[in-house]
Amino acid sequence: MQQYPVSDILDVCVEAGRVMLENGAETYRVEDTLYRIAKSYHLKNINVFVVPTALIITVEGEDGQDHTELLRMNDRITNLEKVSMVNDLSRQLSKKALPPKRVTEKLNNIKNTPTNFTRLQRNSAMAVACGGFTLLFGGSYLEILPAFIAGGLGHYLFEVVNNYTNVSFFAEMVASFFIGLLAVLFTTLGFGQDLNVIIIGSVMSLVPGMAITNSFRDLMAGHLLAGVAVLAKAFLTAGAIGIGVAIVIAFL
Secondary structure (H helix, E strand, C coil): CCCCCCHHHHHHHHHHHHHHHHHHCCCHHHHHHHHHHHHHHCCCEEEEEEEECCCEEEECCCCCCCCEEEECCCCCCCHHHHHHHHHHHHHHHHHHHHHHHHHHHHHHHCCCCHHHHHHHHHHHHHHHHHHHHHHHHHHHEEEEEEHHHHHHHHHHHHHHHHHHCCHHHHHHHHHHHHHHHHHHHHCCCCCCHHHHHHHHHHCCCCHHHCCCCCCHHHCCCCCHHHHHHHHHHHHHHHHHHHHHHHCCCCCC
């Protein structure tokens, strides 16, 4: 097998980990993928450590020396299609190792792949989901349309504020406050009857369901540090939603 510089292989592993972490992959999945990529190049003593905000990979080179790379993460979104694409690439490498330069090009193509849905489509889908949740929580058909409007506009406001401030806690609090205001306005005007159901259904667009799921999957996989960190962020999000709604309720 052709030998490649260890630094180039580590660069490939780190870039693969970056794409996966940026797009919402679980930490144990990232660790397993990076291990498989490094293993496909026949590296030895592979050690991978991943938390939601960083990853470290250490391998042993042909000279017997350890080589380490560290990546610090800040931005995270949810795009499981890109996670799946990196997984597929790692499986291809397990069958046949490609030159690191070519793999890097493939990873850049994955990273630069545009999202399949526009902002309007995303917010429309959120609005439909929020309307449906009102029935799930025991509301009547009168609450569907108010929750549809409040949930869709609330999620749109969340995206705008988050892009502007890059502080998700503040964006979630502002969005939930706005949703609470709309729910109160709708019920005051007779546009819906059950205020609680409208609010609960509407804020479901902000609930960190994926973070909670990933945290428990990490905990069950034995990744205690990563699982607790993700769960703590989910609790902060829940707190932000509660604070925003509570401010509205307090002034009723």
